[in-house]
Amino acid sequence: MSNIIKGIAASDGVAIAKAYLLVEPDLSFSNEKTDNPEAEVQKFNEALNNSKIELTKIRNHAEEQLGADKAAIFDAHLLVLDDPELIQPIEEKIKNESASAPQALTEVTQGFITIFESMDNEYMKERAADIRDVSKRVLAHILGVELPNPSIIDESVIIVAHDLTPSDTAQLNKQYVQGFVTNIGGRTSHSAIMSRSLEIPAVVGTKSISESVQQGDMVIVDGLTGDVIVNPSDDEIKAYQHKRESFFADREALKQLRDEPSKTLDGHEVELAANIGTPNDLEGVHNNGAEGIGLYRTEFLYMGRDNMPTEDEQFEAYKKVLESMEGKRVVVRTLDIGGDKELPYLNLPEEMNPFLGYRAIRLCLDQPEIFRPQLRALLRASAYGKLNIMFPMVATIQEFRDAKALLLEEKENLKQEGVEVSDDIELGIMVEIPATAALADVFAKEVDFFSIGTNDLIQYTMAADRMSERVSYLYQPYNPSILRLIKQVIDASHQEGKWTGMCGEMAGDETAIPLLIGLGLDEFSMSATSILKARRQIKDLSRTEMVQLADRALNCATVDEVVDLVKEKTTKA
Numbered sequence: 001m002s003n004i005i006k007g008i009a010a011s012d013g014v015a016i017a018k019a020y021l022l023v024e025p026d027l028s029f030s031n032e033k034t035d036n037p038e039a040e041v042q043k044f045n046e047a048l049n050n051s052k053i054e055l056t057k058i059r060n061h062a063e064e065q066l067g068a069d070k071a072a073i074f075d076a077h078l079l080v081l082d083d084p085e086l087i088q089p090i091e092e093k094i095k096n097e098s099a100s101a102p103q104a105l106t107e108v109t110q111g112f113i114t115i116f117e118s119m120d121n122e123y124m125k126e127r128a129a130d131i132r133d134v135s136k137r138v139l140a141h142i143l144g145v146e147l148p149n150p151s152i153i154d155e156s157v158i159i160v161a162h163d164l165t166p167s168d169t170a171q172l173n174k175q176y177v178q179g180f181v182t183n184i185g186g187r188t189s190h191s192a193i194m195s196r197s198l199e200i201p202a203v204v205g206t207k208s209i210s211e212s213v214q215q216g217d218m219v220i221v222d223g224l225t226g227d228v229i230v231n232p233s234d235d236e237i238k239a240y241q242h243k244r245e246s247f248f249a250d251r252e253a254l255k256q257l258r259d260e261p262s263k264t265l266d267g268h269e270v271e272l273a274a275n276i277g278t279p280n281d282l283e284g285v286h287n288n289g290a291e292g293i294g295l296y297r298t299e300f301l302y303m304g305r306d307n308m309p310t311e312d313e314q315f316e317a318y319k320k321v322l323e324s325m326e327g328k329r330v331v332v333r334t335l336d337i338g339g340d341k342e343l344p345y346l347n348l349p350e351e352m353n354p355f356l357g358y359r360a361i362r363l364c365l366d367q368p369e370i371f372r373p374q375l376r377a378l379l380r381a382s383a384y385g386k387l388n389i390m391f392p393m394v395a396t397i398q399e400f401r402d403a404k405a406l407l408l409e410e411k412e413n414l415k416q417e418g419v420e421v422s423d424d425i426e427l428g429i430m431v432e433i434p435a436t437a438a439l440a441d442v443f444a445k446e447v448d449f450f451s452i453g454t455n456d457l458i459q460y461t462m463a464a465d466r467m468s469e470r471v472s473y474l475y476q477p478y479n480p481s482i483l484r485l486i487k488q489v490i491d492a493s494h495q496e497g498k499w500t501g502m503c504g505e506m507a508g509d510e511t512a513i514p515l516l517i518g519l520g521l522d523e524f525s526m527s528a529t530s531i532l533k534a535r536r537q538i539k540d541l542s543r544t545e546m547v548q549l550a551d552r553a554l555n556c557a558t559v560d561e562v563v564d565l566v567k568e569k570t571t572k573a
């Protein structure tokens with residue numbers, strides 16, 4: 001019998017494949033003493049050997065798929081498995097104290113981890129992390145439990161997980177991963193956003209999928225509706241194969257609009273730009289007819305690695321994007337780390353409310369040694385295209401002024417060094433914090449442009465964590481309160497002859513687009529895969545009518561009233 005589980009539709013498309021459970025396995029054990037230490041030592045040695053075989057396989061696979069630098073972490077793990085200073089005390093503990101193999105392994109490795117972690121030394125902290133990883137693998141072998149190894153997947157699967165971090169998502173191999181489903185997360189969590197760039201159908205926030213699915217169960221992911229069907233019948237599989245084909249056919253048909261302008265029926269033109277995370281997303285940008293890049297989330301350059309990217313590495317990435325866009329505008333956002341985007345090597349303090357904490361521009365201004373190399377890399381890259389720079393999570397004018405001062409200082413330094421830097425860089429901010437929207441008229445005098453980050457603006461305005469599926473009903477882009485804030489920002493920028501874009505997920509939302517056209521939004525930046533659909537929709541809208549629609553929506557009381565208005569005004573007779 002099939003079982004339908006409902007979640008939040010996170011990335012369009014339909015996928016049908018076997019489930020691959022990416023969940024933490026149960027590695028608990030009883031701590032009884034052993035009456036056969038010899039056998040226990042042997043069990044431990046066998047687990048060591050099996051771990052080595054497995055790690056070597058993973059290492060080689062990682063080298064082939066991801067390159068030698070990504071494989072290096074597994075070399076470090078293999079070294080741990082050969083370290084007599086770790087192995088011997090474990091064997092002695094079993095022999096001398098009759099400790100069971102899991103007990104001896106856990107106690108000895110935990111001892112090392114505690115010592116290394118307490119040292120004020122990055123290298124030793126990394127070793128602690130290696131020992132923790134390796135110890136988990138050996139323990140799994142002792143207990144006969146299989147650990148998930150997503151990096152060695154070599155068949156079509158649908159990943160089922162409690163959560164996927166952005167770096168887990170970045171490592172998914174699109175060739176095999178057909179889709180994913182998670183327990184937690186909302187439409188604007190970063191793994192959901194990334195699934196759209198990767199064009200992997202995804203459903204998030206199902207609450208319990210990881211408990212409802214067994215390894216290898218057949219699963220259908222409907223990323224259009226948020227339905228997940230576990231163990232579907234033959235008829236259901238046929239129906240969804242059909243839906244999948246229609247989805248692809250529609251996507252093909254949209255390609256005709258690739259080089260068309262984004263213009264309403266009555267000639268009002270807007271810019272449809274793409275959000276990207278890495279230069280790898282450029283192919284999608286070009287295939288989907290983006291007129292620019294409205295948000296380059298640079299933090300992904302910093303993730304999935306063990307150390308900070310150098311100024312040169314960053315320069316190369318930015319230059320590649322600018323060159324590839326051939327003079328079209330590229331808006332690069334400076335580092336926005338924190339919230340659900342972690343950088344383990346920065347050892348940031350744990351906070352009760354990470355989305356309200358030490359993140360983005362707050363961290364960059366506090367640690368200029370991190371910020372300056374990025375600014376320099378951007379300034380150097382500015383000679384290769386049309387660069388705009390924007391700062392994330394700006395809450396006060398002072399933060400903007402401080403960030404701008406650092407940028408100008410680095411610009412001056414580079415010029416002194418004889419490096420070419422463009423004099424045509426526009427400098428803007430993301431409007432993500434209600435305080436900034438409220439003061440938009442003041443900001444508009446100092447910035448060159450705004451980009452409204454509705455993912456955060458909505459979470460802060462509604463006081464609803466964007467990662468929590470339980471309060472995801474409060475993600476209400478059409479709430480009149482949000483529309484009023486947006487209007488205030490757009491009007492303030494126009495008053496000063498500046499422009500406003502939007503790079504939150506709302507910019508590509510079918511119900512929001514008519515309202516945003518009416519409110520006068522200048523640039524819409526979205527997942528590249530949403531651009532052609534948005535262009536088709538805009539071509540059928542009348543700007544004059546949308547202005548009237550927006551005026552009425554601003555005075556509605558509820559989201560439902562706004563949605564009804566949009567439907568009434570945009571449904572063709």
Ligand code: PEP
Binds near residue numbers: 297432453455457504
């Ligand atoms: C936003 O907050 O809307 C945004 C685009 O930034 P991010 O999703 O990366 O927080």
Ligand code: MG
Binds near residue numbers: 432
């Ligand atoms: Mg944001």
